[in-house]
Amino acid sequence: MERILLGHGSGGKLMYQLIREHFVPKFELKTLNDSAVLKGLNKGNIAFTTDSYVVSPIFFPGGDIGELAVYGTVNDLAMVGATPLYMTAGLILEEGFPLDDLKKILLSMSTAAEKAGVRIVGGDTKVVNKGKADGIFINTSGIGMIPKGIDISPLKVKPSDKVILSGPIGNHGISIIAERNGLSFNPPVVSDTAPLNELVKKMLRKTKKIHAMRDPTRGGLATTLKEIAVDSGCCIVLEEDLIPVPPGVKGACELLGLDPLYVANEGILIAIVDHTVADALVKTMRKDPVAKDTKIIGEVKDSPSGMVLLKTSIGGTRIVEMLSGDQLPRIC
């Protein structure tokens, strides 16, 4: 009998197959984008998204599950160009979970919602017997309005587009694994958890020529770009030297045998944009503290279709696949 593996939740190849095989035929999931875009509802477009958060540990350097649950959904809405407006919070609690921890998490959620300018308007709480969950799981769902004229979709990606990355990779995943295993790195690694909606608003004010946008969470930069390559039918070529990997992340990855390209992030985005606007957009983005290290890290070619290629520092070219198996379970 086939059973669910941890890798089915990893954001990588196994999850992709599970979703393609079993979810897409049953539900109306067209491209695996961060939010559903609902057209013609009241003559405007509305974005609608959901995410469950099962991160372990629930408190980690740079954030906690509550903040993560709010910003994660805010960012999913922002990635389709929506202004996040409303959110619901569905909590599953394990019997015996400390009320003080719950209070801390709720405070963290409301602070994050305020910071991101989103309103939590509905909720649900379930409690399961001791041993039947792990402290707390949080689902957040969000809706946002998409301004007229905005249509961001991997289907719009085309050859000659530039690939922009808003900051260094790997901080979130490594901060979780460090906390989980009692490791400390020098320099210390802190989660990049942050809301990206203000950044996106500024980007869209600068240009409408943003073709695709994603935040590389589970599965990391590699898996997210591979999904865009597959959906667009184009080839994405990256320059390894241009991808910023902080020294702490680099050291941790070497020690733990991880590839930073596959480590989860919670406060950066990838934008694939028309080459004519790329340089100006990078300048605009760098003015926002959340994206001060923005860089162009690659470009889009027409073939080989659906591939991501990485030009390595030593002059080779590596094929970048989706995360396979399960590098880091319960990272978000």
Added chain:
Amino acid sequence: MERILLGHGSGGKLMYQLIREHFVPKFELKTLNDSAVLKGLNKGNIAFTTDSYVVSPIFFPGGDIGELAVYGTVNDLAMVGATPLYMTAGLILEEGFPLDDLKKILLSMSTAAEKAGVRIVGGDTKVVNKGKADGIFINTSGIGMIPKGIDISPLKVKPSDKVILSGPIGNHGISIIAERNGLSFNPPVVSDTAPLNELVKKMLRKTKKIHAMRDPTRGGLATTLKEIAVDSGCCIVLEEDLIPVPPGVKGACELLGLDPLYVANEGILIAIVDHTVADALVKTMRKDPVAKDTKIIGEVKDSPSGMVLLKTSIGGTRIVEMLSGDQLPRIC
């Protein structure tokens, strides 16, 4: 240290206190209604709701967790008069969960969505290590449109209103507890899980004088009516003899020491309506197979404020409180 008790998830008094004390001050939850009503979004009103489903067992007489998760959210939208349109599904799976069970549940969700006329447009899947969840938990969030002129809220309830119940109580809760404990009752008890949106549509076509509407799920008829009494500041007086309790539910409740007023339902609704329209509305409702046993079970008085009173079969009057403690955990 205070800890979360199973009763915090029961839909009763403990949960009410938890939400009032810790959630309401932090989030924008005004009345504890089934869906948030978002005004002025694109000039129309949109309903938005979320619910997590942790029912155990996941397959039970009359339904399964997938169907329940779809209809539960459809019904929450319908209870504020909204036409359910879109839904997301967030799954938390335990490592080792049988893929065949997942397929059955996904099929059940898509069938239910089709039956209820709602589209599942987004999803999320997380997997946690074996022993850190219990098979499968499902969150569904939904949005719907509220037709112009519809404003259903417990705040509109007033003395002389009639209390309408759309069917017999207790079937869902008893079917779950029977399945969980390997009990069988004669006549057998089958969950009433069903979508109520078509019924609600017909009701609203008949009259706009529906003041409050709720589906009495966790906490049962008693807790739901008590919440409406508290929110409205009115007194709700019920006639015990008029509340339909099926023989199987009655027998099971006697055997298990349960009060059917507190047992969860998943396919009935309570409507509190202007007394001038009550009889005609009951007639309309009875034409729908899902509500063929609709009855007026009580009325609204002005005092004592916030109370629910039950006139018993033997001529006494009993004060009906919220469910206290935890009668039946993980019922939905």
